[in-house]
Amino acid sequence: MSGAARHDVVVIGAGIAGLVAARACARLGLSVLILEAADAAGGCVGRTEIAGLSLDTGAEGFATRNDSVATLIEELGLGADIVDPNPAGAWLRLPPLRGHGALSVPMPKLSILGIPGSPLASDVVAAIGWKSAIRAYSDRLRPVLTIGTEKNLGELVEKRMGSAVLERLVAPISTGVYSADPHALEVDAVAPGLNAALTRAGSLSGAVSLLKADAKPGGGVRGIRGGMHRLVDALLAELAHFGAEVRLGARAVGLDEAADGSWAVSTEQRPAEGSATAEPGATEHAVHAARAVIVATSASAALGLLAAARPDWDEHQGDWAGGSPVEIVTLVLDAPALDVAPRGTGVLVATGTPGTVAKALTHSTAKWAWLAEAAGRGRHVVRLSYGRIGEASPSATLGDDELTALALRDASAILGVDLDAAQLVGAARTPWRDALSHAALGQRDRVAALRARLDEESTLAVTGSWLGGTGLASVIPDATAAAAGIRRHFVHL
Incomplete structure (x- = not known):
């Protein structure tokens, strides 16, 4: 590594986790290099430009279950x-x-x-029918002594409330939000406190009512005027202010520790456009020396790097749940019939619903007033999501035009409004790979075991949604904690 420029910290991955961790280190005065395999930073908080609108392709908002996201937004000057x-x-x-x-x-x-929380409510009966609603209500009649701590979300719901609640109410949300079947999700990961509330209330519906009563006022989700991608811009601007460097198109392919405890990160770098070596498939190999490394990539990439860095950790390499491919299709439409928001802010689609391939639709201009104002009257933005766990992605084999046509048909069916190609102003597709759910059964135990090994490290940290949990409210605290361990190493030198 004698010829490699040395940085205090190399962060592998420029998604939100990587950028937040890098910011924490750079603010301490450490020299930081961020390596990102993709052509843009931000990870799941991406953007696309359609018809003059700058639109989110990933996360559109953030959960308010803690203050971590709002605090970061305020620190970056976007609080207003x-x-x-x-x-x-x-x-x-x-x-x-x-x-x-x-x-x-x-x-x-x-x-x-x-x-x-109220199985006989009219909106529940409308979805599952009276017979199934009465079956769900019988949950309240089960003896308290039969209640235990259930790990499997699907089994808990089916045993307590029946298959209709599971298939028609819970499964559309679990597949739409976590890309996973309810039977593959861990209760405590997706609904913290539900098991404890169930024991207190004596029924599952009572537990839901207790948790809803204890929840903060508000809808539980907020956003940023102009789009969540502004968070990425603000993070990059602050990183530049503190002298951190971001290299795009740089894929980390190796991680090795030297005898002196420093690290070597090997990369394959795509040449910059216009350079003499910018041929299709061409790469330039480089080695980056660092005193500490933070791995902030997807699960598969991170586990591959850890296998190289710590071969004796092979017990942590197996049994990780496979990720699921998801594709987002964004449509911009001139469709005044959508001004009335016929399906609220969006729709989750149950498996097996006839005439619909998409698993979810977000009516973005109905959800966010700032976007409706930017788009103008009669123009609408809708996003459709494709790809369910355990199923071949219906979009994988389709060309752009074919997928756009499918999305237009799905949007028409889901929104209950006739939409045709003449109303289409523009479209974009965004594939997301390796979407590994932190809420998968057994994942918490695997994460705990890996974290126990990482606690023994002073110059190596790992962060990301596959460890910390789904959503920015989980990712940001996890990235901050990962950076804190690295910062302590430098403070104590």
């Missing part, structure tokens, strides 16, 4: 631009209760992950 979404709420699109076609109904208001 934090906004609330339209409280109208989302809908469900379901197989029919009887007959043919599909059923569209508002999502039950008093619910957590689709689990109803």
Whole structure:
């Protein structure tokens, strides 16, 4: 490594986790290099430009279950631009209760992950029917002594409330939000406190009511005027201010520790456009020396690097749940019929719903007033999500035009409004790979075991949603904690 420029910290990955961790180190005065394999920073907080609109391709908002995201936004000077979404709420699109076609109904208001707090409420009955609602209500009649701590979300819901609640209320949310079947999710990961509340209340519906009563006022989600991608811009600007360097198109392919405890990060760098070596598939190899390394990549990439850095950690390499490919299709439409927001702010689609391939739709201009104002009257932005765990992605084999046509048909069916190609102003597709859920069964135990090994390290840290949890409210605290360990090493030198 004698010929390699040495940095205090090399951060591998420029998603939100990597940028937040890098910022924490750079603010301490450390020299920081961030390596990103993609052509843009931000990871799941991406952007696309369509018809003069700068649109989010990943996260559109953030959960307010803690103050970590809002605090970061305020520190970056964007606090005045934090906004609330339209409280109208989302809908469900379901197989029919009887007959043919599909059923569209508002999502039950008093619910957590689709689990109803009032099984006989009219919005629950509309979704599952009277017979299934009475079956769900029988949850309240089960003896308290039969209640234990259940790990499997699907088993908990099905045993307590029946298959209709599971398939028509819970599964559309679990597949839409976590890209996973409810039977593959851990209760304590997706609904912290639910098991404890169940024991207190004596029923699952009572537990939901308790947790909803204890929740903070508000919808639980907020956003940034102009789009969540502004968070990435602000982080990059602050990193530049502190002298940190971001290299895009640089894929980390090796991580080795030297005898003196320093690190060597090997990369394959795509040449810059216009350079003499900028041929298709060409790469330049480089080695970056660092006193400490933070790995902030996807699960598969991180585990590969850790296998090289710590071969004796091979017990941590197996049994990780496989990620699922997800694709987002964004449509900009001139469709005045959508001005009334016929399906609220969006729709989650149950598996097996006839006439619909997408698993979810967000009506972005109905959800965010700032975007509706920017788009103008009659122009709308809708985003459709494709790809369910355990199923071949329906979009993987489609060309751009074919996928756009499918998304337009799905949007028409889901929104209940005739939409055609003449109304299409523009479209974009965004694939997301390796979407590994932190909430998968057994994942918390695997994460705990890996963290125990990482606690023994003073110059190596790992962060990301696959460790910290889904959403910015989980990712940002996890990245901050990872950086804190590295900062302590330098403070104590």
